Amino acid sequence: MIPFNIPLRVEKEINYIQQVLNNKKISGDGEFTKRCHEWLERNFQAKKALLTTSCTHALEMAALLLDIQEGDEVIMPSYTFVSTANAFVLRGAKIVFVDVRPDTMNIDETKIEAAITERTKVILPVHYAGVSCEMDMIMELAERYNLFVVEDAAQGVMSKYKGKALGTIGHLGAYSFHETKNYSCGEGGALLINDDRFIERSEIIREKGTNRSRFLRGQVDKYSWVDVGSSYLPSELNAAMLLAQLEQAEKVNEQRKLLWETYYRLLKLLDLELQDVPEHCEANGHLFYMKTADLQERTTLIDYLSRHEVYAAFHYVPLHTSEAGKKFSVFSGEDQYTTMESERLLRLPMYYSLSIKEVEMICELIHRFYEGVRS
Numbered sequence: 001m002i003p004f005n006i007p008l009r010v011e012k013e014i015n016y017i018q019q020v021l022n023n024k025k026i027s028g029d030g031e032f033t034k035r036c037h038e039w040l041e042r043n044f045q046a047k048k049a050l051l052t053t054s055c056t057h058a059l060e061m062a063a064l065l066l067d068i069q070e071g072d073e074v075i076m077p078s079y080t081f082v083s084t085a086n087a088f089v090l091r092g093a094k095i096v097f098v099d100v101r102p103d104t105m106n107i108d109e110t111k112i113e114a115a116i117t118e119r120t121k122v123i124l125p126v127h128y129a130g131v132s133c134e135m136d137m138i139m140e141l142a143e144r145y146n147l148f149v150v151e152d153a154a155q156g157v158m159s160k161y162k163g164k165a166l167g168t169i170g171h172l173g174a175y176s177f178h179e180t181k182n183y184s185c186g187e188g189g190a191l192l193i194n195d196d197r198f199i200e201r202s203e204i205i206r207e208k209g210t211n212r213s214r215f216l217r218g219q220v221d222k223y224s225w226v227d228v229g230s231s232y233l234p235s236e237l238n239a240a241m242l243l244a245q246l247e248q249a250e251k252v253n254e255q256r257k258l259l260w261e262t263y264y265r266l267l268k269l270l271d272l273e274l275q276d277v278p279e280h281c282e283a284n285g286h287l288f289y290m291k292t293a294d295l296q297e298r299t300t301l302i303d304y305l306s307r308h309e310v311y312a313a314f315h316y317v318p319l320h321t322s323e324a325g326k327k328f329s330v331f332s333g334e335d336q337y338t339t340m341e342s343e344r345l346l347r348l349p350m351y352y353s354l355s356i357k358e359v360e361m362i363c364e365l366i367h368r369f370y371e372g373v374r375s
């Protein structure tokens with residue numbers, strides 16, 4: 001049996017978690033949280049990294065930091081996870097969806113400008129499958145129209161765009177360490193702050209609207225309520241598990257890329273449409289997808305694979321077609337690809353402990369499936 005996902009486990013987790021229990025400092029912002037911050041800042045050249053309880057919460061922090069008000073507009077793809085939109089809807093924003101490119105399933109950068117209005121505040125690129133959006137053009141647009149860029153890099157940890165780590169290019173970036181992602185602590189995330197203007201306030205918002213971080217550094221002699229905020233910091237137990245995984249990130253990333261390349265090479269022989277990684281992007285093998293002819297072929301293939309105990313999965317149902325999406329969002333321009341391409345997209349098993357042999361076996365099954373379909 002080959003499941004769709006198995007969460008990453010590494011040896012040192014237990015050891016680090018034991019240290020937390022011995023230290024008797026289990027709440028947030030202890031030694032392990034600090035070490036995670038340092039690791040992220042050093043390895044990704046980030047100005048400031050703050051662990052959060054989820055990527056959802058990192059995005060909520062971004063909406064608070066950017067002072068999103070009732071009626072402000074946020075531009076994003078409809079082909080994404082609910083949290084990308086919800087974090088801003090919670091502040092009263094109107095979501096403006098832009099179509100995706102069929103080759104990467106990322107927001108089509110050439111269609112963003114037409115969606116900008118006087119109310120637009122934020123462009124929110126989602127780096128689907130850990131493959132970067134066209135950040136040069138997005139940053140240039142943001143500068144020209146005086147907008148902020150928040151990167152949803154939930155799937156993009158260890159990926160790069162022209163040599164820069166995803167999440168460090170926009171004003172703010174958000175990572176996820178949920179168990180379905182490349183590195184995880186069950187539930188967790190991080191906010192990357194790449195603009196000095198937001199650094200001090202980000203610590204306050206994350207600590208219930210207090211200046212507790214400054215107090216802990218000895219910069220003020222007591223801490224008090226200074227701003228809006230919530231509790232966005234994870235416990236040391238989560239940080240300990242995460243640090244153990246981050247320390248193995250290079251090795252894990254190489255293995256995932258190898259699995260990804262094996263899928264790509266073997267399925268390319270079938271002339272299927274596969275995920276493209278543009279030349280100037282370095283991806284992290286977060287997920288592997290192929291496209292079927294249509295929805296019906298995808299359903300048949302999912303059934304076929306599951307009868308052989310291989311579990312494949314479709315992905316997002318476009319947000320603008322959902323019940324809440326109809327209330328809180330509009331689609332700018334034409335839905336040329338979002339709905340059609342999302343119905344054809346199929347994700348194959350992808351996780352660190354998957355073997356090359358298993359990938360070969362899955363590809364062999366898919367070859368056999370298409371021999372049947374095409375004959």
Ligand SMILES: *Cc1c(COP(=O)(O)O)cnc(C)c1O
Binds near residue numbers: 055083126152154
């Ligand atoms: C996983 C994911 C999220 C949410 O991450 P959580 O850590 O579970 O809150 C947000 N956006 C995208 C694109 C994701 O893949």
